[in-house]
Amino acid sequence: MTTTHGAIPVVKFTGAVKEFGAVRAVDGLDLTIGPGERVALLGRNGAGKSTAIGLLLGLDDPTSGTVELFGKPPSHAVSDGRVGAMLQDSKPVSRVTVRELVSFVTRTYPDPMPVDEALELAGLTELAGRRADKLSGGQAQRVGFAVALAGDPDLLVLDEPTAALDVEARRLFWQSMRAFTDRGKTVLFSTHYLEEADQNADRIVVIDRGQLIADGSGADIKRTVGSSLVSFTVPDGPLPDGLAALPGVLSVEVVDGRVRLRTSDSDATVGALPGVLSPRGLEVAPAGLEDAFLALTAHHSGRDADRPLVPSAPSASSDSAVQTPKAGT
Ligand SMILES: Nc1ncnc2c1ncn2[C@@H]1O[C@H](COP(=O)(O)OP(=O)(O)OP(=O)(O)O)[C@@H](O)[C@H]1O
Numbered sequence: 186m187t188t189t190h191g192a193i194p195v196v197k198f199t200g201a202v203k204e205f206g207a208v209r210a211v212d213g214l215d216l217t218i219g220p221g222e223r224v225a226l227l228g229r230n231g232a233g234k235s236t237a238i239g240l241l242l243g244l245d246d247p248t249s250g251t252v253e254l255f256g257k258p259p260s261h262a263v264s265d266g267r268v269g270a271m272l273q274d275s276k277p278v279s280r281v282t283v284r285e286l287v288s289f290v291t292r293t294y295p296d297p298m299p300v301d302e303a304l305e306l307a308g309l310t311e312l313a314g315r316r317a318d319k320l321s322g323g324q325a326q327r328v329g330f331a332v333a334l335a336g337d338p339d340l341l342v343l344d345e346p347t348a349a350l351d352v353e354a355r356r357l358f359w360q361s362m363r364a365f366t367d368r369g370k371t372v373l374f375s376t377h378y379l380e381e382a383d384q385n386a387d388r389i390v391v392i393d394r395g396q397l398i399a400d401g402s403g404a405d406i407k408r409t410v411g412s413s414l415v416s417f418t419v420p421d422g423p424l425p426d427g428l429a430a431l432p433g434v435l436s437v438e439v440v441d442g443r444v445r446l447r448t449s450d451s452d453a454t455v456g457a458l459p460g461v462l463s464p465r466g467l468e469v470a471p472a473g474l475e476d477a478f479l480a481l482t483a484h485h486s487g488r489d490a491d492r493p494l495v496p497s498a499p500s501a502s503s504d505s506a507v508q509t510p511k512a513g514t
Pocket residue numbers: 205208209210228229230231232233234235236237
């Protein structure tokens with residue numbers, strides 16, 4: 186899972202809790218991230234992602250537990266220039282060009298990235314002479330990315346980095362991220378784009394209500410929740426009873442007039458369907474990360490409590506097993 190193996194981890198949350206009055210935004214988070222990992226942090230709105238990132242960057246102190254970067258308090262790693270961050274609420278700086286801004290930021294670091302390299306990695310070479318406060322939303326987001334890269338950090342922390350980017354800019358962004366982690370650097374990013382997390386992260390961490398509820402590769406998480414989706418339409422009228430009891434079926438839902446059965450054994454489910462109804466337009470597809478995510482978070486919040494979707498304990502010997510600690514607690 187992690188690549189630390191005795192080395193000092195890049196990121197280490199140990200029983201971290203952050204309370205805002207009565208709200209427990211982060212609730213006992215244990216998470217270790219090693220060098221070279223590209224980690225996606227997923228969670229619904231209000232799950233605690235930004236709060237966890239704030240703790241990681243030393244913007245906030247945990248109410249209890251600890252958060253360390255490179256074995257030290259976050260503020261040390263930040264002042265050593267080992268961390269670059271792009272947060273959601275960055276403000277544009279007035280009256281300077283993109284190049285001037287990035288150059289200025291590089292000069293504040295002990296061992297910065299060459300300005301041209303930061304501009305290129307952020308896809309800003311063509312815009313280097315433009316005023317930083319006169320850019321489109323997506324262009325401004327790329328400036329935030331260049332600023333995060335300026336110190337040539339060992340860890341990049343990005344809160345929803347591609348929210349304003351168009352398709353081409355996203356593609357370039359992920360190419361740059363890969364180039365960055367290929368040099369042994371670490372990236373932690375939060376996102377609501379599950380497909381993007383699936384394609385670009387080698388590890389996905391799902392949090393809900395401030396707790397870690399899954400941790401593994403996209404494939405691991407999909408496998409944990411159920412491998413396939415069987416979908417079909419049925420003639421008008423109420424759904425027959427018994428679908429949920431078919432072999433392999435983990436959950437039943439109706440989306441846009443199609444019945445969707447999430448199943449751990451699509452062959453057995455499809456084979457048993459004629460005993461219950463006559464399906465039309467039958468399709469069998471691998472479950473996507475979105476299905477897995479919805480199942481995990483619904484289960485954790487108790488909205489899908491009739492069936493356990495998450496195995497209670499991963500195999501201790503398996504490196505690739507998804508960790509799903511204390512789901513539903
Ligand atoms: N400064 C604060 N004061 C009070 N409550 C806060 C504060 N910051 C966050 N919260 C609460 O903590 C919880 C977690 O919020 P957080 O912003 O970390 O979630 P998130 O996963 O980043 O959400 P989103 O995807 O919507 O950005 C929410 O209930 C939020 O309302």
